[in-house]
Amino acid sequence: MPTTPLERAVRGWLDHLRVERGMSPHTLRAYERDARRYLTYLDRAGVREPADVTEAHVTGFLAWLREGDEEHPPLAASSAARAVVAVRGWHRFLALEGDVTADVAGAVQPPTPPRRLPKAIPLDQVERLLSAASVGDTPASLRDRALLEVLYGIGARVSEAVGLDVDDVDLGERSVRVLGKGDKERVLPLGSYAAEAVTAYLVRGRPALAAAGKGTPALFLNQRGGRLSRQSAWTVIQHAADRADLAGHVSPHTLRHSFATHLLDGGADVRVVQELLGHASVTTTQIYTMVSVHQLREVFAAAHPRAR
Incomplete structure (x- = not known):
């Protein structure tokens, strides 16, 4: 069960995506993994409440994803972009629900993955x-x-x-x-x-x-x-x-x-x-x-x- 305010906020968002948005279990699992990674970063930054998150935390999370550390290898642009999209969705949900006063992630743009040709065979x-x-x-x-x-x-x-x-x-x-x-x-x-x-x-x-x-x-x-x-x-x-x-x-x-x-x-x-x-x-x-x-x-x- 969620024990911290941040974990409870993430669970509420995931329940919203599952029940009201009808997202597939596969997509929900991916979003939950990204959200867990974000909570790890926020915990290290000393953030305990959703209202305490700032835009600097969101941009710092993006940099951390791309750079990595001793325990977490750096992510490719496509994986980092997916994680940032999840984080943006969570913050937008919190703002719309009135849990926070502003959407602090709205101006943070995910990295643009290189366009690759889809693999097709003759x-x-x-x-x-x-x-x-x-x-x-x-x-x-x-x-x-x-x-x-x-x-x-x-x-x-x-x-x-x-x-x-x-x-x-x-x-x-x-x-x-x-x-x-x-x-x-x-x-x-x-x-x-x-x-x-x-x-x-x-x-x-x-x-x-x-x-x-x-x-x-x-x-x-x-x-x-x-x-x-x-x-x-x-x-x-x-x-x-x-x-x-x-x-x-x-x-x-x-x-x-x-x-x-x-x-x-x-x-x-x-x-x-x-x-x-x-x-x-x-x-x-x-x-x-x-x-x-x-x-x-x-x-x-x-x-x-x-x-x-």
Whole structure:
């Protein structure tokens, strides 16, 4: 149980995010880790009450994150930015609730992480990966192929894919109902390859896996008949990547990045891709256009006589 005024204030904020904002458990855990790190810093600074925190404490916390100390290694800009965003959210909440007189973190800007191209793999490598997921005709093999086809076919996050129930898939309409971040629902088209893989799994794979369990509506099941976990989904992809002899790190997000990149390369409008991915802002989606520009430059440099 929270014992100090600062800990109680953090718990109230986290409860607000969970109950009123509907944030996912994964996001809440990340915010709680960042808040705990902030409380450690404030404790060392001799701060005991939320009202005693100043803007200098917030900027000092940011510097501490980037510099580190004997017990805490320095954080990358992206990790420090996430922590500062959490701290800003907490202080804003305290001010809105009237627990403090001012938002002392409002003017503190998080560091800007370097823009990096999302990792995507070419279509031929995607096809190798999908083929490698099907080893024989076992229930697990049918499940693995269906899982990878869904991840790439609709660009789902791994948490969205393993969170699917059987009733979320409409094979007649070839669509999938996905529950994304913030419990926002979106209905996505299911391509023929993914639909065929899911059908094969539902007919010849899932019943055998379900027989080992106590009954669950989950689409993707583990060997005990329960819902497949995010960690198990990662393992499925890693094993398929090893069998496909794909160099480098291949993750569920690799398939999501590839889904978006291949759509944009094929001429899809960025706002359509935004809707498919479930991004709240088109700015997030636009980073995928950097991949296409990079590819265009490569083609230009190799083919145009005046490019060099």
